[in-house]
Amino acid sequence: MHGPTLVNWLLAVLTAAAGAYCLTRLRHSPCSPAGTHRLLAREADAAEALMGLGMAAMAVTGAAVPAGVWAWLFGIPATGFLLAAVRGSTRRVHRLHHAVGGLAMTYMALAMTASPGHHHHAASTGTPLLTGALLLYFGAYSLWAGTRLLHTPGGSVAVGTAGLPQACRLTMGIGMFAMLLTM
Numbered sequence: 001m002h003g004p005t006l007v008n009w010l011l012a013v014l015t016a017a018a019g020a021y022c023l024t025r026l027r028h029s030p031c032s033p034a035g036t037h038r039l040l041a042r043e044a045d046a047a048e049a050l051m052g053l054g055m056a057a058m059a060v061t062g063a064a065v066p067a068g069v070w071a072w073l074f075g076i077p078a079t080g081f082l083l084a085a086v087r088g089s090t091r092r093v094h095r096l097h098h099a100v101g102g103l104a105m106t107y108m109a110l111a112m113t114a115s116p117g118h119h120h121h122a123a124s125t126g127t128p129l130l131t132g133a134l135l136l137y138f139g140a141y142s143l144w145a146g147t148r149l150l151h152t153p154g155g156s157v158a159v160g161t162a163g164l165p166q167a168c169r170l171t172m173g174i175g176m177f178a179m180l181l182t183m
Contacts, residue, residue: 007178012059015175018168019052025165040091047098048168050077054105055175062112070109078102097141101176104134108179126183135180142173 026045054073057065081099085092111126149166 008059008062011175011178012056014171015052015059016056017052018171018175019049019054019056021164021168022046022049022052040094044091044094044098047077047081047101048172050074051098051101051105052168052172052175055172055179058105058109058112059175059179065109067110067112071106074102074105074109078106100134100137101172104138104176104180107134108183111183131180131183135177138173138177138180142170142177145170145173 022045026042026049078099081095085095085099149163149170
């Protein structure tokens with residue numbers, strides 16, 4: 001990332017916490033095939049854990065990790081989610097969101113590693129049109145996730161652990177927005 005070191009570390013801590021929480025949810029959810037809903041919940045937890053922990057690693061290590069590693073880490077699961085969204089009959093939008101997130105992470109990693117010494121100059125990397133479109137997407141997603149965090153279907157404010165999954169999604173949406181903003 002191009003931002004100040006303190007901002008990079010703060011982003012890394014927030015996204016690592018969100019990713020670790022999703023990993024904990026994945027670890028503690030039953031593995032038995034209790035239906036499609038349980039399987040999709042585990043799939044979402046795995047994708048969000050990968051994104052949160054990957055964003056934390058990218059915020060701290062940046063271009064020190066070869067672009068190919070980032071491309072494999074995010075590109076392969078993103079392709080899988082994209083194919084599942086196209087073929088699947090359930091949770092298409094959610095899978096498509098994970099595909100967009102993974103492809104955005106791949107895009108940022110390739111753009112970041114394509115400009116050696118990127119921490120020392122303010123020149124932007126990547127394609128401005130694609131970066132702008134991703135900024136709009138993750139900005140809108142963050143606003144949407146924030147509204148879902150504040151209000152539950154019953155109309156009350158989500159408090160306690162009931163709102164933690166939405167808080168993690170909001171954190172990762174803001175994290176993606178921040179990472180794209182520094183390109």
